[in-house]
Amino acid sequence: MISALMLVLFVVAFVIGIPVSASLVLAAGVAMLLVGQDLIGIPQHMAASVRGLELMAIPFFILAAHLMMQLGMIRKIFDFAEAALGWIRGGLAHANVLAGFVFSGISGAAVADAAALGSIAMKEMPRAGYSAPFAAAIVMSISTLGAIIPPSIMMVVYAIMADVSIARLFLAGVVPGILVALSISALIAFYGAFRLTPMPDPPAFDGRRLLRTTWSALLALFAPLVILRGMSAGFVTPTEAGVLASLYALFVGCVERTISVRAVYAALRDTVESSAHILFMIAASSAISYIFVAQGTAASIATAFGDANLNAVTFLLLATVVLLLIGCIIETMPALLISVPLLLPTANSLGIDPIHFGVLAIFNLLIGIMTPPMGIGLFILSSVSGIRFGRLAWAAIPFVLLLIGMLLVLTFVPRLTLWLPDLLLPVNS
Template identity: 35%
Template sequence: MTALLLTLFFVLLVAGAPVAVCLGLSAGTVIVTQGLPVSVLAQRGLNALDSSPLIAVPLFILAAALLNATGVTTHLFDLVRMVLGRIRGAVAQVSILVSLIFSGISGAALADIGALGKIQIDQMTRQGYRPEFAAGLTVAAATIGPIFPPSIPIIIYASVANVSAVQLLLAGIVPALLLTLFLMIQVAIIARVRSLPRDTIAAAPRDIARKTVISIPALLAPVLLIGGLMSGYFGPTEVAGVTVAYAAFIGVFIYRSLTWRGLIEALRDTTLATANILFVVSTAALFAWVLTLDQVPMKVSALLLRLTENPLILLLLVNILLLAVGMILESIAAILIIAPIIAPALTTAGVDPLQLGIVFVLNLMIGLLTPPVGMSLYMITIITKMPVTRVIAGVMPFFLPLLLSLLMVSAVPALSTWLPALLMK
């Protein structure tokens, strides 16, 4: 059964079918050929969507779309440029910091690229940065988004692996800050070696103060979100709803830049993105159910535990597996398929579920930068109209901080577990 399922899946994938179609069609074919009830298709697909944490997904997408429609990204970019001043490579450092700030709103790498990509790349190329470097840094910095809360992949992982979504979101804060630090160190080294341009902006303290006041409502959005999670009064779904209301409020009453047209476009983009994600969730659940029916999770768990019971070695093996999976599978589909198979074995071996969740998501976010299915690469090529080979060349130097962050999060459980333990006492 499993051999037929995987064969059909990879044949469809090589043929160029969308991932959701590959998952659903291969699972549906196996169910029919094995004489199982066809009603299982609808039943398992709908059951996968009957999850309260998943309600947060469209809400966070809508919040990011509303804030982007108000021009928040431009205010944030200008403010950080003013604060950093005329250091060498300043605009590149600004791109990283703004990605961190905006990640506290969007929760998705592709959302960060869509909202910030053109602004970041235009600013860097205008000041003399090579287009390849600008594109590579933009896609590398976008990996911060799915690690820092709110994170759509983390919410989906939590729903699949039966882990507290609130604790897992909080577990991503320190790794995201670590990743930001490593990227900034890498840019500082490159700035020194290649003599990257200095920023041309010149701002008086009064200008910085004025821009800070303008940006405060936008800066408060991540504070509101994280504060709500830490307080224990809100779960991910409630925080998502509050964030949407806050985004609409500042767009209409404070910035006064959210128009009816902008609202309709935000709703349309949210509907399309949500439909794509939930279609993958539904078909991947069906695919995973067929694997479970053939006892694949139990067999894989037994195999891993026969190899070693050392948690660190198991995590390193999983890292290798997930980096390879990330090259061929879309991240959400990979979470839905692989997590139910891998998670039981590693938690049995003593790996903390929060650490495993962050390692899992970080691996797959790195996969967004690797061909042939690296969605971030293809999205940035659409924005820049640059051949994907040039984008890959620009990304290569930034694999070092990404992989170093992954190695540290894998080797040091406290990076993921310390903050949730401290805040959730």
């Protein structure tokens, strides 16, 4: 009962405009007063939740992404993708997918992906003759790759909560990320084949431009390989991989002579702001999680599912619906921090691999933010781009349905997520 009241209070506080982190602390504080506990427990739990060394990976991956943006590497990746795919029908849209896929292997955050690619795509695509809502829908769908392709900040947080290997969870996102990127490109090709949206006639293939842009972007294109190979081979831990990514970005900036004091300062400033926001949200959510544990909420949910004799597939389908609804109304990070402590014990009791469940949960919440009619990502992008909400929501529907279809495929075929980590980092190794 206390847990339910706490969640209701959190949602009400969030809806009336109180910041997410403050809403979490407020709800936890009221719950602790109702159960007769001292409020001093809130700052104690908040401080304890962000002491783990594993969390150091978050600011370093964020720093690497901001350095890449400030030093012009994202533009070079986009130019390479456009030269490689721009000559086919819908080439600029396909180039966005390829650029998003590569940048996802650097950024670690869906928001960073949307910001970096959106700043380019939302100018280039309408200028080339694509509809603005179609371009925005592509940017939103591509941004989901930022949290499932390693490195991923949400995966770091989930791995700490679920007590699983961060490196294995990173590897588990590779195959789903590739499949999602290919499916988005397939949908774009479908649009082009049946002329369902305005697409300009593609230019002729320019081999010289492809060679020139490949050479220009070569060092930036190697960044995801350096990060992933370092972790899969066991040379570096995920936290060290974040440091390596940041140092690599600085190295590329020095080699290409794009580095400057102003650019590094801007990257550091943005990193501090983003990291503080994420870490404070983690700290605030820890108070909520403490109430769930103290009240036995997660255990009660697991018992209820056990009494209902539901199998693992049924639970995953129900969890999909719940997570999609949560993702529609709450930002992905607090949604993950609130939902995982409630659902993971049941998943474990049903024999669901926590690595597999983590990929599904994160992907689920990302789809939720772009799902009409309530997806908060739609409202944010509508206000930023000036596109009417109705037009944006209508353009997003096919992409949302596609992503839900991919989610169901991953749900029913767990080997798609577990094959690569079992191959490169087996549990018994």
